[in-house]
Amino acid sequence: MKYIKFLLVGVFFGIILSKAEVISWYRIYEMFKFQSFHMYGVIGSAVLIGIVLMKLYKNETLKSYKGEVINIAPKKEGFSRNLIGGIIFGLGWALGGACPGPMYVLVGHGVAAILVVLFGAHIGAFLYHAVKHKLPH
């Protein structure tokens, strides 16, 4: 039962990504063609509210359910890792039209072919950790 809340947030998130058509390959294509504001609006408005949330965490107006201060760990530093990793991710995002969240959501839509993409994503994550000591970070 401890996990049911995370399941429910997942359900909610899956419905939002579906209803906003973020799971559509076409929406990602349109974004990278700069032919629609939709995706920029979705991500941009989420970030704007996110900025406010981060401020409210910092000044301790919003706390966790246990009453603890919410502290979001920073991302790992490094120019190469973020830039090169980002470019590789972007190539895949535009090719398959799906980032990790939408991949899972599309499984629920009954799209069999997304299982190949999802399998590939796990291979990719595995490969990164297998070869990471040889990569610039």
Next chain:
Amino acid sequence: MDFLLEPWPWYVAGPLIAFCMYLLNFFGKKFGVSSNLETICAMGGAGKLVDFFKFDWRAHKWHIAFIVGMIIGGFISNQWLQSNDTLKLNPQTIQSLDEIGIENAGATFLPPEIYSINAMLTLKGFLILISAGILVGFGSRYAGGCTSGHGIVGLSKLSKESFIAVSGFFIGGLIMTWLILPHLF
């Protein structure tokens, strides 16, 4: 009820995504989807081959609940919340896709040229799907986050790392969309 069936505009979806982030933070977790990939690898026994995956995946059981939730969310949307309309794409987008060999853009969520079973069962189609996945998985773990972790959380924190990563997402995405996709179909 009509509202539930219509596609949701960005100004509804974006704030709701931020609310999901808040809920996870409120429950003491970080919002980020691509780290789930590592949890599943560890669960599947990847630790036997690569030491990184020897971490105790049971500590990340909530990832599994979140994944199952996303799948159920997709199922609910598909079964009960689907509008019958086609996607309202920019006519220019439809035309430019037609020119590169993707027809009837927007008739369904996904182009059959990539996501139909027939496409999946061709060598080229399979390679496109698996490559897209490998690139997303490899790149997101290399950068330490995807659209959620870097795009939303990182940018909200105004983190320098995430600005670099998201610039990378765009460099990669633009190269694929403008230079590579036109030659694939």
